[in-house]
Amino acid sequence: MRYERKQYKKKKKRRWRKLLLILLLLSAGVFAYSYFLFKAGITQSLQKTGTEKVDYEFNGKKDKNGWTNILLIGSDSRGEKHSRADTIMIAHYNKEKGEYKLTSIMRDTYVDIPGYGKNKINAAFAYGGPELLRKTIKENFDIDLQYYSIVDFEGFVQLIDEAFPDGIKVNVEKRMSANIGVTLEPGVQKLDGKHLLGYVRFRHDAVGDFGRVKRQQKVLKILAKELTSLKTIPKLPKLVGVVSPYINTNMKPTTILFMGKDFLSKKNRDFETLRIPVDGSFENQRVSDAGDVLVINLKENRAALKEFLKK
Template sequence: MRADRHKNKHRRKRKWFVSLLLLFGLIAVYSYSQFQAGLEDSKEEAGEPKVEYSFNGNRDENGYTNILLLGSDARGEENSRADTIMIASYNPDTGTYKLASIMRDTYISIPDHGENKINSAFAFGGPELLRQTIKENFDVDLQYYAIVDFQGFVRLIDTAFPQGVEIEVEKSMSKDIGVTLEPGVQTLDGEHLLGYVRFRQDAVGDFGRVERQQKVVKELGKQLASVQTIPKLPKLIGVVTPYVNTNMDTGDILFMARGFLSEEGRTISTLRLPVENTYQNQRVSGAGAVLTIDLDENKKALNEFLAN
């Protein structure tokens, strides 16, 4: 009798184990098929092949995963400057996500190239030289890089949010962004949202643009973080893959994205460098209008932001 109960218990465990294997198998097949579907949607439009970069990144000594996140609209051009420079940081111990934006006109020392705007480091030596520049000046290690083509941003928005993204446009915008935006709360498709985050032809210039970029990232985080979005994740990654040049593998991206999306209402902390009262607007021969900064204060601000 006892032997029969033991056999029945063993059979039930085996059934549960087989059922779990089948479930994981189905999820894997579904995820792969959705990833491929997204990839096929974008592959032909993405066009030119990606430039291959070397990147000698290191894991942060505190255990954070730091990613050099760059925005560019110059696919296939190795000597283009980075239009957007950010450090995306994930702390696996606390489950926190942070985003630090570095103003592209920040005037600092670039290894073997003297002093120049930080975004010129990308033109001189790709993401690896930019990594070295950030390490030398701010003492922050970067493990990965991701260069996002702006058209990939458009495709991501239109795929994830077919009805558009609700955002408050604070003023009329049209110069040099390819679209016209009027002030007020409105729903924007990918092309118009890209125009919103790229606009800088006003009195505050690049400062306003960085502020809008961080505002949009936070809003997208809120709207993406829902149970409804998680099943879309493999397809979304497939859609943007042809537009993203990165040394991260798909598994790394899925792991961090699922972690973020699994908690509705999760927030992203943000920082802008240079911080207030630590910089001056100047003109430098050969570089034009730059931001000269108090390097020690900004180094301290960035490291404290990532650590706390």
Template sequence: MRYEKHRKRKKRKSTSIVLILLVLFGATGGYAYYQYKQGVNQSLEKINNDENNVNEEVYTFEGKKDQYGATNILLLGSDAREGEKASRADTIMIAHYNEDKGTYKLTSIMRDIYVNIPGYGKHKINSAFMRGGPELMRKTIKENFDIDLQYFAIVDFQGFVQLIDEAFPQGVEINVEKKMSAYIDVPLEPGLQRLNGEQMLSFVRFRHDAIGDFGRVQRQQQALQAISEQLSGIQTIPKLPKLVGVVTPYINTNMDTGDILFMAKDFFAKDRGDIQTFRIPIENGYKDAKIKGEGSVLDLDLEMNREAFHQFLTQ
């Protein structure tokens, strides 16, 4: 008899624990959704638009995981002017995420490299996006560098600005190595300082100096590493739904919100160390050239760059 009473009490206790957990998970999920929608609405107010008119263009994308079991995300920075479609890819990057290894890597592809674009012949790689959207860019990268891309994300630069301002109310600490003023909206003075969203955009876009686009790519990688380091940690996870919501109206992607939150949570929850970075072309893996109809290009030693790229991915 006592045994039966004990078993019933134990069963009631287990049921209560399950119910409490379900309530907690439900409340957490509800709060996360509320934060996400709050972020979306905050950005929609800034762009004076509604959710049905943002990111209307639908792209096909036939990507998959790469041969090493990693997830690769094609990141394209869009610089569309008012009244234009997002027709130009000003920035080309690949984010690499290997769930089994718990590693995160970043590759920058310089927009002036001269490669074969399937169906169009040899051109600067950034023209692949203008000719056929992210799918043609995916095919171009696959043909030249033998790597598959599973997802794409086209980010309007104003989304970058809003994300920085939301995540870093005091700004991102970064060293500005020189005075920057030419062809950027917000001039920068040299020195270690905290930059807001508009200032960070100037930092990652400036390229009118002696090293041109090479310096810009280096600063982009420097900025992303600084952002990830200063945003990392378990305390960031509760902020993720709103941050994803803030950037959503500015992004066109084949990833759903669950994919983004899962990878972001994994990124911030793990002691991942530094993000490894890579650049195409590699040092001594190209030569400057002028091509009629294209202007100045970076003419690759394709085999050397492809081999170095795969070494980076597998190390």
């Protein structure tokens, strides 16, 4: 009996070792294939762009309230050092709660820019890159930014076309064509990367930049759900590679993966959004040195942002 038990234990150990070896080999295979797709995505994009990344100073730190705040800057400058930010957002991640939130700051918001006086907030990027924009946001809204990510709009187009060959379904609320490079007709339709970019950049109507910010947040919510669907997840390594040449960031890939794992595992991948300035807290004015601006109640907007992150 002892001999039989001993033999049984030996066979059991051998089975576990084989199973462990198989799992290790599978894991190595998945990693190798994912890396291959990632590099293929990078190569694909490098063949289409000659953009050279600029090295930026950024002295960010973690927010005292526990949120990791990432400054997101949309740009179509192709590496120019002195272009204004077209889109300014802050992505918020709370590690303890596994929560994600998004704040859009309208580019015409009239604020104090350290060392340059009053101007539109998007001018801070032109004057001093992401670091001056970080300082401007900290001084005006009392929020710390730990990371930055500058996304070239061409990368957005490439990402959409690679991930969704049939396009993204969007309800276009009106005819759009002015200064977006495409013409969009109203109605529910699937948009490719170029047309979707036009949709989120359109601002030449009665609601102007307010409508643009609303559409940007709407599309980001759609993309968050679509990019984490079962049919898209296998494409993620290549998609990261495709978009990488178009992104300038101080975030390490491991940091991005760590923050993204909670989002991928959540059943409800919706997230709350905020727009600065909030309703009733601003006036449209025209000033001689900056043109049409949004003069805001700074105290009210600072309080609204803090309340948004406390919820």
